[in-house]
Amino acid sequence: MTGNLAKAAKVVHCSARRSRVFFIKCVWQYCVNGKECAEKMELALNRFSMPAIRAIFAPMQILDGTAVAAHIKAQIKEEAAAMKASGGKTPHLAAVLVGNDPASEAYVGSKVRTCEELGFGSTLIRLEASITEGELLEVVKKLNADPEVNGILVQLPLPKHISDDIIINNIDPKKDVDGFHPISQGKMLLGQPGFLPATPYGILLMLEHYNIDTTGKHCVVIGRSNIVGTPMTVLMSRNSNPGNATVTICHSKTTNLKEMVLSADIIIAAIGRPRFVTADMVKEGAIVIDVGINRIDDPTRKSGSRLVGDVDFDNVAPKCSYITPVPKGVGPMTICGLMKNTLLAAKQA
């Protein structure tokens, strides 16, 4: 603690009078409150928003997607069981997988396994990569008409000869548990109740779980995809918590990206480039949400590869107040978003 105080004193020495007064008050609290001081200090540091001092006293916290997801899944399971017990439906998700991309196989596999875990019904439809757009549309239409199926997801990306937009636009909006249909996206934009895209929804659930106040913060979203980046900007700027942030969206054509990201209190990295966000782009005390899942070569692993995010975790983490790891960060939360949407679809069916 003495070391920390000395470091903080150095920072404060170069700061404004108000900061110096604040620092003295904090030290006084430390002396008076003994054991309670860590929590009080955390509250005070958050309130006064002094990231440099905050980084010294308040350690970085990993946002544990696996643990939060377990908690939320237990709630969903309980709700689904109660719904069934009172004569309601058993939520049922139909997942369509076209081709055999290993990453898509893994994602769909884990969505179907989660359905089993929660007592939901599930149907996995595997189709050859050579299927035509017309044939896939027929599959979607059959699922739209099936009263047993409450939620439909078509795993993306689809083969190049099939239009994602045409397939998504033909999913019944009442079963659009991915939240990708224009009606779902339009409702989200207007702040009307509906299905939120699963990954942004999962990120909101995580911020909520950890009681992270996003109000008035500058949130920089890197990436402008329809399924993560763009909806994330809408959700972080809406008038609720999580939300109420001032949002900037950055993408491949942003010229002053480093400058933008350096000014962020919250960084949401969804650009799909391994370890793109480096420590020199992140300010002290930032909250970092890493959406990337990139496989890179790693000869030290038996498999010869490993997963990394869009953030250079090892070097960025020490600067953060909160950070999500990859894997076990946003990934499990995306599945929670999808399962919450499927439960909602069954309730409304």
Ligand code: GUN
């Ligand atoms: N591909 C990458 N993320 C997703 C997702 O959330 N849903 C679907 N259907 N495909 C994806």
